[in-house]
Amino acid sequence: MIKLFYIKKRVIFYPLSIILIFIICFILYYGYNLYLNNNFHVVIPEKIYRSAQPTPNDLNKYMKQYHIKSIINLRGQQIGSDWYDDEVSFAKMYHINHFNVALDADKVPSLNTLHYLIYLIENAPRPLLLHCRAGADRTGLASALSIILNGNSSLDDLEDQASWQYAALSPTTIGYQVLKNYLDWLSENHKTNSKANFLVWDRSLKELKSYKGWFFT
Incomplete structure (x- = not known):
């Protein structure tokens, strides 16, 4: 017993x-x-980095260590908010390009907003820093798009950027929703992931459907 x-x-x-x-x-x-670590990670070495909302001290560290030339703020313009005013002041002081894209962490963006984000990722002076509040959902989407636009990426690579690994845990996370639209288009049209096909998809978009789910890779 x-x-x-x-x-x-x-x-x-x-x-x-x-x-x-x-x-x-x-x-x-x-x-x-x-x-x-402020959810800071390298997306593409010497080109693109991601983080949660950076403080002036964080920005100073990123600027010195990674030579950041552009900041893409995915929280939108919020004049009067301390974090926003500090960020803009820092960018002006050190001649860093600063861009605003207003994304919602749990909703698909408008087509114009998505087109603008893609344009910035392709054309903003590099190295660039992508950030939202937590560096998870909105930043996950932007990072995944960066991986696609850089070329030679696998589906696992882009899904990783919008996954639980960076705290994208919401079942309505924007990264999953937008990428699901793209992945479904690839499947329906018997195409493989590539920068060229992604840009065709982007130009052919009529709407973005909403989905629930997340990447657990």
């Missing part, structure tokens, strides 16, 4: 231990990325 008790205890204890370890690792991973 005693031996059986210990066997049952082990059967219960080991799975719980594994789950607990997973939860702890998950918390540590997000704690580091979101709070200690």
Whole structure:
């Protein structure tokens, strides 16, 4: 009986231990990325970087270490907000190009907004920094688009940028919704992912459908 008790205890204890370890690792991973590292990551080395809302100190560090020449703010123009005014002042002081694109983290953008974002990613002076508030949903979309526009990207590469790895956990995250439209178009037209096909899709868009889901890669 005693031996059986210990066997049952082990059967219960080991799975719980594994789950607990997973939860702890998950918390540590997000704690580091979101709070200690400001969700800062390299998208394309020496060309494109991503982060959560940067402070002036963050911007100073990124400018010195990565030679940032452009900032694409995905939260839209918000004159009077401290974070926005500080960011614009910093950009002016150090002659960094500053662009605003108003995206909603949980809704598909208008076609004009999507076209403008694609234009900026292709034409803004580099290296450039993409950011929203948390560096997850809106920044995930912009980063995925950057990967596509850079060429030679796999579907896994672009899905990674809009995935849980960067805290894009909402079932209505904008990255999944926009990319699902593109992926469905590829499937329906028997095409493979490429910069050329992506630009054809972009030019042919009549509307963006809304979806629920996320990338767990």
